[in-house]
Amino acid sequence: MNQKICRILNISVITVLVLTLYNIFVALKLTHTFDCPKSTTTPSRRLVRQVTPVVIKSIPVVRENISILNINLGRWDNSLEYRYFDNVFVGTRFIELSKLHKTCLATQSSLDKIYSIIQVAHHWDGPISLAVFGSGDEEFNNLFLYVTYLRECFPKLKNKVNFHFAFPRKNAPSKLTFNATSLNHLECDNPHGYLLHLTKSKQRKRFMRWKNQDVYPQNHLRNLARKNCQGEYVFLTDIDVIPSYGMVDLLDDFLVKDNCGKKLCAFVIPTFELDDRVRFPPNKSELLRLVDKGLSRPFHQKVFIYNQFATNFSRWQSSREDGPHVHISHPVTNFEFLYEPFYVAKDTVPAHDERFLGYGYTRNTQVYEMFLAGYEFLVLSPIFTIHWGLQLKKTRPPWRESQNTKNMKKFKEFKRELLVKYKTNSSKKQPNVDVGFVLGRG
Numbered sequence: 001m002n003q004k005i006c007r008i009l010n011i012s013v014i015t016v017l018v019l020t021l022y023n024i025f026v027a028l029k030l031t032h033t034f035d036c037p038k039s040t041t042t043p044s045r046r047l048v049r050q051v052t053p054v055v056i057k058s059i060p061v062v063r064e065n066i067s068i069l070n071i072n073l074g075r076w077d078n079s080l081e082y083r084y085f086d087n088v089f090v091g092t093r094f095i096e097l098s099k100l101h102k103t104c105l106a107t108q109s110s111l112d113k114i115y116s117i118i119q120v121a122h123h124w125d126g127p128i129s130l131a132v133f134g135s136g137d138e139e140f141n142n143l144f145l146y147v148t149y150l151r152e153c154f155p156k157l158k159n160k161v162n163f164h165f166a167f168p169r170k171n172a173p174s175k176l177t178f179n180a181t182s183l184n185h186l187e188c189d190n191p192h193g194y195l196l197h198l199t200k201s202k203q204r205k206r207f208m209r210w211k212n213q214d215v216y217p218q219n220h221l222r223n224l225a226r227k228n229c230q231g232e233y234v235f236l237t238d239i240d241v242i243p244s245y246g247m248v249d250l251l252d253d254f255l256v257k258d259n260c261g262k263k264l265c266a267f268v269i270p271t272f273e274l275d276d277r278v279r280f281p282p283n284k285s286e287l288l289r290l291v292d293k294g295l296s297r298p299f300h301q302k303v304f305i306y307n308q309f310a311t312n313f314s315r316w317q318s319s320r321e322d323g324p325h326v327h328i329s330h331p332v333t334n335f336e337f338l339y340e341p342f343y344v345a346k347d348t349v350p351a352h353d354e355r356f357l358g359y360g361y362t363r364n365t366q367v368y369e370m371f372l373a374g375y376e377f378l379v380l381s382p383i384f385t386i387h388w389g390l391q392l393k394k395t396r397p398p399w400r401e402s403q404n405t406k407n408m409k410k411f412k413e414f415k416r417e418l419l420v421k422y423k424t425n426s427s428k429k430q431p432n433v434d435v436g437f438v439l440g441r442g
Contacts, residue, residue: 069144069165071173077354081169082220086228089151089163094127095230097160101126101248102255103344104229108132108221109239111143112199115191116240118150121157123280126248128161130239131225135214140165140173142198145182153188164224171214215403218362219352226347235344241271242386245282250383251344254326264375266343268332270316271299271308271385284382288320296386303391306338307364311379322382332377337431340364341377342385349375353414360404361411371431372422 074083091097098104105124108131109117117130132147134140143165151158167173186194226234233255237243247269259265272287274280275295281287290296300307310332319329332339340363350373352366371377 069176071140071167071176076169077220079354082166082217083169083172084224085165086224087162088165089147089161091127091158091160091162093159094162097125097127098230101252102231103233103235103248103251104129104231105235105237105243105248106130106222106225106229107237107239107241108218108225110134110216111139111146111195113239114143114146114150115195116242117161118154118157118191119242120237120239121154121160123243123245124160124248125246126160127229127231129164129225129228130161131164131166131221131228133166133216133221134173135168135171137173137175137177140167141177144176144178146195146198148178149183149186149194150191152183153191162228164228166217166221166224168214168217215358217354217357218359219354219356219366222352222362223354229347232346233344234347234349235269235342237342237385240387241342242280242388243269244384244386245280247383250324250326254380255344259328259378260376264370264373266341266345266349266370266375266377267328268311268341268343268377268379269383269385270311270313270379270381271342271387272296273299273301273390274386274388275390276388280386284322284384285320287384288317291317297390299387300391303393304338306336307340310334310336310339310377311341316379316381319381326380326383329379329381332379335371335377335431337368338364339367339377339431341367343377344380345375355410355414356407358403358407359400361407361414365411365414368431369418369422372418 069085069088071083074085076083104127105120106129107117107120110133114132117128121128132143134143147163151161222236226236233251235243235251254267259267272291273296274290278290278295281290281296287296298308298311298313312330312332312334315330322329332341350366350369352362353369356362356365
């Protein structure tokens with residue numbers, strides 16, 4: 001009898017130990033720091049230190065969403081060159097967040113950079129409208145597949161982001177061949193690695209052809225993303241520009257006040273480059289500490305200083321402890337044509353002109369029109385945005401210069417049209433517009 005009791009007790013103890021060890025293993029598996037293999041490239045390492053995903057070994061594909069997109073429908077842009085699909089994947093809380101917050105973040109991307117939306121969604125707690133571009137069967141299908149992967153792996157992204165798709169008429173996909181089985185057994189801890197797997201095919205040259213032939217329509221996508229926001233204010237960014245922590249709530253508190261009156265205002269968010277080796281700064285004082293150490297600097301300071309020069313970073317940096325609330329640091333008083341700030345404004349600002357395709361004269365022309373229309377640019381503090389990597393001119397690919405040159409020729413006509421359109425403001429001091437040295441603008 002005693003032997004039976006002892007045997008039962010021994011089995012119970014072993015069972016408890018096994019269950020305890022299993023629970024510890026599961027807990028560690030679910031909460032381990034998001035890290036990628038050594039083979040993963042630098043951009044992914046920037047992401048992995050910032051985001052902890054839920055690891056899913058077998059992704060449940062949302063098959064019913066596939067039928068939403070019929071590539072023979074959609075709507076055309078004004079030139080009939082690009083077909084749009086609005087609200088293909090709507091974030092589960094997108095509408096709720098649009099009512100809760102005053103500002104919607106609008107951005108755009110192609111397949112090769114879309115993984116940055118993971119960190120954007122991790123930092124931005126409000127609604128996000130994202131327009132994505134693909135051309136041809138392979139790229140467009142991979143784009144659709146990768147977006148599905150991201151939505152299933154990252155709950156914050158699935159909750160907040162409203163996805164819109166676009167492709168060119170001249171290289172339209174013939175059909176949507178969504179291979180759902182390719183997502184089976186994928187884990188979520190290496191999103192950039194999975195992206196590299198999708199894009200390293202035998203048709204790599206054809207896949208990347210948009211850089212030379214199917215030119216990336218930045219301004220079309222900016223307009224598409226912005227006009228699918230549902231709030232009063234829009235924060236229009238590029239996909240790889242990451243907002244500081246808690247920005248949407250801080251903006252809510254700031255925008256509820258009448259900070260502009262009857263004037264036309266755009267609230268500039270200072271943008272900095274950040275060395276890949278450091279962590280994302282949690283606040284302004286930490287960012288300025290990194291600036292002091294040479295690990296951060298104003299955006300495009302080395303590549304093209306005029307891009308952000310009018311923000312007057314020296315004045316913004318002179319106040320190191322600004323407190324927890326967003327306020328106006330100073331107005332932009334030395335506006336230049338080449339100025340390309342990232343700003344928050346009411347969704348009544350002029351649209352981005354869609355004659356400018358690819359890189360060059362895309363953002364600065366829209367900001368120039370705002371200036372002629374009478375907008376005042378006001379720099380906010382202590383919030384900021386970050387672009388990963390300290391940029392150098394030698395990293396710029398040659399195809400960007402070719403696209404920039406083509407857009408430079410279109411600018412003269414654009415400027416003449418604006419001066420006629422805003423002739424009532426012709427007495428306003430005009431910024432110097434020397435288009436002869438603007439190579440490299442985007």
